[in-house]
Amino acid sequence: MTILKSLFYFVFAGLCEIGGGYLIWLWLREHQSIWFAVFGVLALIVYGIIPTLQPATFGRVYAAYGGIFIVLSLLWGWQVDKTTPDKFDWLGALLALMGVWVMMYAPRQ
Numbered sequence: 001m002t003i004l005k006s007l008f009y010f011v012f013a014g015l016c017e018i019g020g021g022y023l024i025w026l027w028l029r030e031h032q033s034i035w036f037a038v039f040g041v042l043a044l045i046v047y048g049i050i051p052t053l054q055p056a057t058f059g060r061v062y063a064a065y066g067g068i069f070i071v072l073s074l075l076w077g078w079q080v081d082k083t084t085p086d087k088f089d090w091l092g093a094l095l096a097l098m099g100v101w102v103m104m105y106a107p108r109q
Contacts, residue, residue, distance in 0.1 A: 003105055009053050010065055010100075014072040016047035022080070056104060064103040067096035 023040030026032040054061040071093045077083045085093075 006054060006104065007068075009050055010068040011072065013047050013050035013065065014068050016043045016050065017069070018072055018076050020044035020047060022076070054104075060103055064100045067100035070096040 020040040020043030023036045023043065027034065027037040027040065051058075051061050051065060056064075074085045074089055074093055078085055
């Protein structure tokens with residue numbers, strides 16, 4: 001599997017998890033239609049399936065996914081909640097991405 005394909009799966013899973021959670025948030029906290037919850041649950045189900053397409057073991061995939069989730073959460077908050085990340089947010093995100101790279105893509109024997 002190519003690194004780009006793997007990164008695509010991470011980003012797609014992240015968007016499903018954050019988007020699904022956000023839809024449920026809107027249903028419960030913002031009193032939106034039950035359909036927000038239905039689509040949120042469907043997105044969360046897809047989120048649970050996507051990581052199985054990764055080539056690594058469960059623990060490694062989910063540990064590495066945490067770094068992707070950090071970055072996507074910052075970007076989501078920036079665009080949706082209008083909370084601009086500061087330099088320490090970006091530094092933390094960069095460190096997390098470095099961890100993802102080492103865990104998932106470092107050459108192994």
